[in-house]
Amino acid sequence: LQTSSPRSCIWFTWGAMSGASSHSLRYFYTAVSEPGQGLPQFIAVGYVDDQPITHYDSNTRKDLPRVPWMGKVDADDPQYWQWNTQAARNSEQVFRENLVIAQKYYNQSGGLHTLQLMYGCELRSDGSKGGYEQFGYDGWDYISFDKETRTWTAADATAQITKRKWEAEPAMAQRSKAYLEETCIEWLRRYLGYGKETLLSLMIIFHISLYHSCLCITQFCFQHLTITNLAAIIKLRISSYFISFISCFSNNSSNTTLGDISKSMSNISLILLNTIIHIFCILSQSHHICL
Structure with a gap:
């Protein structure tokens, strides 16, 4: 797939940071055409300042807290988890259907395919919003x-x-804008109030590589990782990357240079490293170090 400008490949790595100048609320959804081995077909994870706060997957079918301070939400909104669970189930159904539609759009039948969404909002130190x-x-x-x-x-x-299709429904863009500028910001402020002490001590540093047209957002921390689904996780991570890798070079072969190949090898090494860290996550059973 070719565009006139490079897109970003986003990798998540952990680091310690304090005194953040801005705050963010982000959500990451992933649907997989061939889950298997206990790997969920759909996953939705919420982050505040890049710390996981909620987790839903198609195995548990429940939206669950990832940090103790999210328990404070119940006091203000007793229906919070019930409502969020239903919303996540609705999203799961939509993503399952859209994944099938996307395969038809690309004339694909069978094989491993992923549909992903990331969205969120940000409160910056200067008072502006993103x-x-x-x-x-x-x-x-x-x-x-x-x-x-x-x-x-x-x-x-x-x-x-x-x-x-979406431009034919102007209300869709209006809803997205209203959510990002109002609803999302409102919830971000509430979450910051609940977890301000913890959020000051732990953040994720994003390393962004602009080298080729791929968006890698499959690297989620699963709530209950086991050895039995490790193979499936590795398959999803590496297969998803190589799908992008092969497509990128097949569609841009005339522009491919040794530098591109070298950078690609570096990114392959990075995804293998992240997989090794996932293994450590499984063995330690500590979600605080998951990528």
């Missing part, structure tokens, strides 16, 4: 939302199909 909504398919950018212009940007010709 927000984004971005979909990815098989590790590649698919379509993204610009809340300032209330427009959708398709990453390739196939994504134009979705762009035309």
